[in-house]
Amino acid sequence: MRDGAIEGPPSSCASESRTVRSRLAAGSLAALAALLLGPAPAVAVLSGSGTATLDGVLAPGEWDGAGSAMFPLNLIGGGTTPATLRVMNDATDLYLALSFSAEALSYDADFELDANGDGLFGGAQTADDGIGLSSNGGTRDNFRLGLTAPLDTEDGGTNDVLGAYAKQNSDVVLELSHPLDSGDVGHDMAFGPSDVFAFRLSARLIESPDVVDSFYPSQSTVDQIEIAPEPEAALCGALASLALALLARRARR
Ligand SMILES: [Ca+2]
Numbered sequence: 001m002r003d004g005a006i007e008g009p010p011s012s013c014a015s016e017s018r019t020v021r022s023r024l025a026a027g028s029l030a031a032l033a034a035l036l037l038g039p040a041p042a043v044a045v046l047s048g049s050g051t052a053t054l055d056g057v058l059a060p061g062e063w064d065g066a067g068s069a070m071f072p073l074n075l076i077g078g079g080t081t082p083a084t085l086r087v088m089n090d091a092t093d094l095y096l097a098l099s100f101s102a103e104a105l106s107y108d109a110d111f112e113l114d115a116n117g118d119g120l121f122g123g124a125q126t127a128d129d130g131i132g133l134s135s136n137g138g139t140r141d142n143f144r145l146g147l148t149a150p151l152d153t154e155d156g157g158t159n160d161v162l163g164a165y166a167k168q169n170s171d172v173v174l175e176l177s178h179p180l181d182s183g184d185v186g187h188d189m190a191f192g193p194s195d196v197f198a199f200r201l202s203a204r205l206i207e208s209p210d211v212v213d214s215f216y217p218s219q220s221t222v223d224q225i226e227i228a229p230e231p232e233a234a235l236c237g238a239l240a241s242l243a244l245a246l247l248a249r250r251a252r253r
């Protein structure tokens, strides 16, 4: 885990009515900091529907339903290259993909998720959720605890992050998933359909002794993710409307 980059139940019709909530209680210091500093400004909202196959490959059609954003990734030795972040979810999981073309010995992608909804990240922040993936295949599921970001497993929690990395020539793909509601109370986010939360990505290229970091959208701003409505939730609504129409028709007879 890196300093400053804290490194995710079956759905039902009833879950459609869930509202933004966090299982992580915000500490009083974080609340005070939010009052003093204010939340980081949000730049954009990313949202999309789909289910990814975590294999380090952006297969044709796989991420077509995702929301995406491009940003300049800092290169070892100077300069930048375009990187693409893709975001989508299905009924149970959030999927994230980072892709770019860059040479390095190893790569990291880490997301801090504003699980307590106060818009604050890093530093003395408390109760954010963090997920990450390294090019060695290792995943990180941690949570912000003051100035530290311990792994969930160091606090009796569970690693609920899956990920895959692949590199072909210089083309790098990192794919991650994290449950929308893992049940790992106190360590993970818990979001449902149409919930919106802030996040920040940090990406790292390593070629010892050089280590180069990039942030999306930046170290001082955040983007937001909106959890897409579940397809079955929409189906539930359609079926409910149909049932009401049939009942009304029967009542008129
Ligand atoms: Ca894939």
Ligand SMILES: [Ca+2]
Pocket (backbone or CB within 6 Å): 008, 129, 130, 141, 142, 143, 152, 187, 188, 189
């Ligand atoms: Ca976590």
Ligand SMILES: [Ca+2]
Pocket (backbone or CB within 6 Å): 008, 141, 152, 157, 158, 159, 160, 182, 184, 187, 188
């Ligand atoms: Ca966890």
